[in-house]
Amino acid sequence: MAFDPASLKYDAAGLIPAITQDTGGAVLMMAWMNADAVARTLDSGRVTYWSRSRxxxxxxxxxxxxxxRLIEMRVDCDRDCLLLLVEQEGPACHTNRRSCFYTAIRDGEEVEIMAPLAG
Incomplete structure (x- = not known):
């Protein structure tokens, strides 16, 4: 069955959350995509998101x-969230960390569990 980006369930703004995971299984980030970003990603193999701020x-x-670089795109059972399996070059986070999920909540306290990459 051919995939159609319009078959996904987008929110009222026309967006769907995309969780990005590297080939080793680490969750790198979450960002938003619209139908055109999904199509561009599939066409080019380079992950393209929709920037809500810009x-x-x-x-x-x-x-x-x-x-x-996109390895595989997966659709969840409700068709309202995507999982992008990628080959990540360098850090994924704008803070120069491998993952955007570098803060843990432990015993009611925020703890940074990942330092920025050197360089």
């Missing part, structure tokens, strides 16, 4: 060089 497409790594 109201523009955001090709991951276009300015930073920290490219995400």
């Amino acid at each position: 109201q523009a497409f955001w090709v991951k790594g276009e300015s930073s060089g920290h490219v995400q």
Whole structure:
């Protein structure tokens, strides 16, 4: 069966959350995609998100060089969330960390569990 980006369940703003995971299983980040970003990602193999703040497409790594190459796109059972399996080049987070999920809540306290990458 051919995949159609319009078959996904987008929110009222036309967006769907996309969770990005590297080939080793680490969750790197969550960002938003619209139907055009989904199609562009599938067509190019370079992950393309929709920036809500800029109201523009955001090709991951276009300015930073920290490219995400799509290995596989998965759709959840409700068709309202995507999982992107990627080959990540460099850090995924704008804070220069491998993952955006670098803060843990432990015993009611926020604890940074991942330092920025050297360089």
